[in-house]
Amino acid sequence: MLEYGTNLNLVRSMDLSNNKLSGEIPVEVTSLVELISLNLSHNLLTGIIPEKIGEMRSLESVDFSVNKLSDSIPESMSSLSFLSHLNLSYNNLSGEIPLGTQLESFDPSSYNGNHLYGLPLPKKHSANVAIHNGGGGNDNGFEMEWFYFGMLYGFGMGFWSVFATVVINRR
Structure with a gap:
């Protein structure tokens, strides 16, 4: 063996x-x-992404997609300053995406199929994760209340405008 x-x-x-x-x-x-x-990518890897991955300063491309990796994205990954391609999609990763311009600059599809939240993911993902993890609030609830209130108000105004016009024109 060599x-x-x-x-x-x-x-x-x-x-x-x-x-x-x-x-x-x-x-x-x-x-x-x-x-x-x-x-x-496209293996059956389990466990975590090694914390020391941040020491691999020359990395420009990382693809761990379609595996069964779990836990969170290591904080050290945000120090990979040359990283231009990242795909962590379709694993079992959870938690907040580490802060730092590097990991926030990737397309949200790089994180699909996980239980992650934080930038660059839209807020709706973080609300869904909070519910999934037993967290408190749902940011979308307040917006939905205003949406229904607006619909009800619009319907009422439209209905009374037409009804009042018919009653007044009848005389």
Whole structure:
């Protein structure tokens, strides 16, 4: 068996997508600090995204989509300043997307199929997560009350305008 311990700093891209890999993402992957692209999508990976992923400062593309990863997005991911492509969709991730311009700049579809909230996701997602997690309020309730009130008011005004016109014109 060959051992590649000394040549690992030469690895720039790793695509292990669509391989039915299972288990957790090995923490040792984060020692590939020169890695530019990491694609582990469409596997059966479980567990968490390693916290040390933020130490992989050269990463430009990360795709962990369509796995069974859980817990939250590591705070350290917000320090990946060269990251230009991110796809964490369709996992079991939950919690708030870490603050920082890097993770907030991606399209909301990068986070689909999870229980995440925060920027760049629309507010309705965070309200749904709060309900799902047993949280308190629903921001949409107040808006819906005003919507129904407006409809009722509009109907009443329209009805009485037509009815009053018919009664007055009858005389």
